Amino acid sequence: MDDLLWGLTMMGLGMGSVFALLLVLMGLLILIGRLDTRRSLAPEPAPSPQAEEPDAPTAGVRILADGLTEDQVAAIAVAVVTHAAQRRRQAAPETRAFAPGSQLFANRWVSVGRSRRNTPRPRR
Amino acid sequence: MNSETLSQLLQGLTSLTWQSAVMLAVGLLLIWLAIKKEYEPLLLLPIGAGAILANLPLSPMVGEHGMLTLLYDMGVGNELFPLLIFVGIGAMTDFGPLLENPKMVLLGAAGQFGIFLTLLLALGLGFSREQSASIGIIGAIDGPTSIYVANQLAPELLAPITVAAYSYMSLVPIIMPPIMRLMTTAKERSIVMPYTSREISQRTRILFPIIVTVVVGVLVPFATPLIGMLMLGNLMRESKVVERLVGASSNELANVVTLFLGLAIGSTMVGTSFLNVATLMILVLGLVAFCLDTVMGVAFGKLMNVFSRGRFNPLIGAAGISAFPMAARVVQREGQRENPDNFLLMHAMGANAAGQVASVVAGGVLLALMGAA
Numbered sequence: 001m002d003d004l005l006w007g008l009t010m011m012g013l014g015m016g017s018v019f020a021l022l023l024v025l026m027g028l029l030i031l032i033g034r035l036d037t038r039r040s041l042a043p044e045p046a047p048s049p050q051a052e053e054p055d056a057p058t059a060g061v062r063i064l065a066d067g068l069t070e071d072q073v074a075a076i077a078v079a080v081v082t083h084a085a086q087r088r089r090q091a092a093p094e095t096r097a098f099a100p101g102s103q104l105f106a107n108r109w110v111s112v113g114r115s116r117r118n119t120p121r122p123r124r
Numbered sequence: 125m126n127s128e129t130l131s132q133l134l135q136g137l138t139s140l141t142w143q144s145a146v147m148l149a150v151g152l153l154l155i156w157l158a159i160k161k162e163y164e165p166l167l168l169l170p171i172g173a174g175a176i177l178a179n180l181p182l183s184p185m186v187g188e189h190g191m192l193t194l195l196y197d198m199g200v201g202n203e204l205f206p207l208l209i210f211v212g213i214g215a216m217t218d219f220g221p222l223l224e225n226p227k228m229v230l231l232g233a234a235g236q237f238g239i240f241l242t243l244l245l246a247l248g249l250g251f252s253r254e255q256s257a258s259i260g261i262i263g264a265i266d267g268p269t270s271i272y273v274a275n276q277l278a279p280e281l282l283a284p285i286t287v288a289a290y291s292y293m294s295l296v297p298i299i300m301p302p303i304m305r306l307m308t309t310a311k312e313r314s315i316v317m318p319y320t321s322r323e324i325s326q327r328t329r330i331l332f333p334i335i336v337t338v339v340v341g342v343l344v345p346f347a348t349p350l351i352g353m354l355m356l357g358n359l360m361r362e363s364k365v366v367e368r369l370v371g372a373s374s375n376e377l378a379n380v381v382t383l384f385l386g387l388a389i390g391s392t393m394v395g396t397s398f399l400n401v402a403t404l405m406i407l408v409l410g411l412v413a414f415c416l417d418t419v420m421g422v423a424f425g426k427l428m429n430v431f432s433r434g435r436f437n438p439l440i441g442a443a444g445i446s447a448f449p450m451a452a453r454v455v456q457r458e459g460q461r462e463n464p465d466n467f468l469l470m471h472a473m474g475a476n477a478a479g480q481v482a483s484v485v486a487g488g489v490l491l492a493l494m495g496a497a
Contacts, residue, residue: 003247007256010493011240015233017489021343022233022482028335029226036328 139181143395150393151175154287163294166379167267167386171287174390185391192391195384200282203275205385206268207353212378213268213480214357215370217448219332221474222481223324228444228471232478234424235444236486238263238417242409249405254278257494259406262289263413264483265296266446271385272350273487277494283392284403288410296450297457299411300418304442304458307422312429314463315437319470329362340485346495347488354484417445443472446483452476 068076131138154172158165177185178192185192199205222228243260251259258278261270262285270289274282292299305313333355341348357373360366392398425441439459443451452472459468 003253004244006253007240007244007247010243010257014240014486014489014493015237017344017492018236018482018486019230019233021340021485021489022229022478024343025336025339025481026226026229028339029223029229029332032328032331032335033223033226033322033324036325037322 136181141181141395143399144179144181145395146399147179147393147395148176150398151179151390154390157291157294164290166382167290168294170383170386171290171390171393174387175393176390177387178391178394186394190391192387196388196391198388199381199384200271200275200388201279203272203349205381205388206271206275207349208381209268209378209385210350210353211357211373212375212381213448214333214354214359215361215373216378217354217358217361217477217480218473219358219477220324220329221470222477223328223332224322225471225474228440228474229478229482231421231424231428231441231444231475232446232480232482233444234441235417235421235446235475235479236264236482237420238265238413238415238445239486239490241416241420242413245412246405246409249409251402251405252278254494255281257490258285259409260413261285261487261490262292262406262410263417264446264486265289265293265414265417265451266480266483266487267293269350269446269483269487271389273491276491280397281402281406283389283398284406285410286389287393288407292410292414293447293450296414296445296447297454299414300442300451300454301458303415303418304422304439304454307419308426308438310462312426312438313459313461314466315429315435316463316466317435317437317440317468317471319467321470326362326364330359333359333362336481340488344485344488344492346491347485350484350487351481354480414445418442421445437466437468437471440468440471440475443475444479444482446476446479448476448480449473451479 151172151174154168154175157163158169158172174192177183184190187193199208239260240263241260242263243256246256246259247253254277258274258281261273264270264273267286267289271282271286274285278285337348337352337355340351357370360370360373421441421444422438423441424444425436425438428441429436429438437459439455443455445451452469452475455472455475456467456469459466
């Protein structure tokens with residue numbers, strides 16, 4: 001009887017503690033999530049009047065391309081850079097940007113090897 | 125050749141006892157399960173090999189200078205190996221689905237009810253309080269946590285508890301579905317839960333392991349080694365600056381330690397101490413713990429279904445146990461069995477990741493309560 005009472009007490013205390021702890025954790029996670037969302041939704045600071053002046057000198061290089069807006073040029077530049085990075089990840093050892101055996105960006109030969117290793121051989 | 129020489133030559137054969145013969149068969153069974161059925165082969169194969177090596181007559185592998193005993197003293201007796209495995213698990217686990225939906229943490233907590241219900245059952249069967257708590261921890265459905273807690277409270281039961289924990293973990297796809305179907309209606313199982321992926325910033329991903337370690341470490345100091353190592357692995361993964369360490373932790377370190385751990389656990393399965401009624405009862409109680417966890421998880425899922433006015437699929441509750449990521453896959457399969465267009469995997473992964481954290485917390489709470497008792 002003593003043992004049963006002790007067991008019931010353990011269950012009450014144990015599960016109560018686990019739930020309480022995880023509730024605290026949940027609260028903290030929700031809080032971090034909200035702060036994170038707020039930060040990402042925060043409006044961009046308004047441009048300063050100086051920047052709007054048409055004749056103000058700009059520090060960066062201005063790209064002029066026929067029929068393309070600056071946003072389109074930027075998008076193309078990002079795409080080209082991303083593609084180049086992807087090619088580098090998959091490239092031969094002498095040019096690749098990541099260490100051999102990389103889990104995140106394995107080159108194509110390593111990927112093929114891994115998939116073959118994980119595929120069971122057909123039984124004869 | 126005199127009789128003494130002959131007896132020395134046949135020493136191995138004459139020292140073979142029925143207990144060691146049975147344990148050799150058990151070792152072979154574990155190896156067969158690992159190879160043929162692919163039940164947790166990474167651990168069952170070394171455990172089986174360890175059991176065979178330890179039960180061979182006059183085995184020099186166990187004993188004062190035996191290699192297996194050395195491995196045991198080196199990493200199991202002082203709880204080093206389970207903690208190192210936790211670094212690897214942390215490095216392999218993506219807590220993103222949990223961060224996207226923190227409410228899933230509650231399901232992880234509900235999945236730990238089996239620990240305390242099994243503890244009650246073990247007490248009823250005549251086990252001591254420390255032994256009952258160690259048997260109950262099988263309900264955490266987390267191998268390293270079971271080893272860590274059992275080794276502190278009842279080291280004499282470590283072998284059967286480890287074997288039960290890992291064997292049943294591999295049987296999750298067989299044990300869980302009938303219980304899930306029994307406890308839910310077809311209508312409940314086919315509830316579709318839309319999933320809207322929310323981008324989690326790297327800042328949040330890095331803050332998560334730090335906050336969890338500090339909060340759990342301050343509130344339950346007994347859980348610090350477990351949660352600290354788990355979160356260290358995860359911090360390395362999410363920081364994205366130590367890819368080599370992440371790779372080493374999740375591959376080389378985890379593999380080497382798993383081999384050593386399996387062999388060391390197998391070496392404790394010596395026939396004379398392993399073959400008894402208590403072992404059989406632990407194996408049965410382990411199965412009960414798994415079933416109770418699933419029952420309580422689904423029951424909590426049904427409660428959430430009520431609170432959400434029927435929008436929550438109670439199957440997800442079953443993923444609150446710690447068998448990561450098998451439990452989530454089983455939930456997905458059962459959901460799609462009822463409704464092929466249902467896609468519960470990401471919700472289930474959130475609950476499953478919560479179960480991973482909750483099982484460690486439950487282990488720490490159990491140790492704290494036993495320490496205070």
